[in-house]
Amino acid sequence: MQHLIFDSHAHYDDEAFAPDRHAVIQALRQQGVCNVMNVGANLDRSRESIALAAQYPFIYAAAGIHPCDVKDAPADYREQLKQLLSQPKVKAVGEIGLDYHYPDNAPRQVQMEFFQTQLQLAKQYDLPVIIHDREAHGDTMDLLQAYKPKGVVHCFSGSVEMAREVVKLGMYIGLGGAVTFKNAKTPVAVAASVPLEALLLETDAPYMAPVPFRGKRCDSSMILYTAEKIAEERSRQGSPITAQELLRITRQNASRLFNIPLED
Ligand code: NI
DSSP: OOOOEEEEEEOTTSGGGTTTHHHHHHHHHHTTEEEEEEEOSSHHHHHHHHHHHHHOTTEEEEEOOOGGGGGGOOTTHHHHHHHHHTSTTEEEEEEEEEEOSOTTSOOHHHHHHHHHHHHHHHHHTTOOEEEEEESOHHHHHHHHHHHOOSEEETTOOSOHHHHHHHHHTTOEEEEOGGGGSTTOHHHHHHHHHSOGGGEEEOOOBTSOOOTTSTTSOOOGGGHHHHHHHHHHHHHHTTOOOOHHHHHHHHHHHHHHHHTOOOOO
């Protein structure tokens, strides 16, 4: 079978997969998945991502400290992260960024410091970044403009105009299950307008399952539903494309960004 699905953002280390992790991951290959980028959220979970990448040839890892985990990071996080970033299957720094949604997150200034430190590490290790931006579009764009990293803004939630700015910087737009949600006006407008060569597909598994699985545990095979929705929307707006073509192109995009060779 053809393996056309490259999931550019998943968390198979999450406890939601504790009961049957191996079975779920094994099944992905039979469901058309070629590769998975398993993204770390803190130092421990980055180590778990690296362990998964060591166990399964088609999984790769990102290491980083998520803005929601900044408040619990140890003082020597930078040194520890450097060690993780030099491991062979670590292909990105992530996820990193800003989250102004939750009031108990670290103060904005502290989040910005961690974000900048990790943007600098990405430069130093010549790795792309995986950006988390929740309700922090202005500060996120300021730092992306200043550092001009290679990378992707994952689960993109900004406007069509912001997407254009991100693409102008040479970065990618990551879209997942949210484009299939009933009230998803802006993500759908972004999905229809972003240049194909700047688009990545993702799940954020176990979260963000696309319709018709919304609210259930998500896995990478469900990307098919996201691809179908985006292909349908682009076709409706005058740029006909099939879900298969979309999967093929976004798979090449992910391979290029993360420097991961495709097998078939
Ligand atoms: Ni995530």
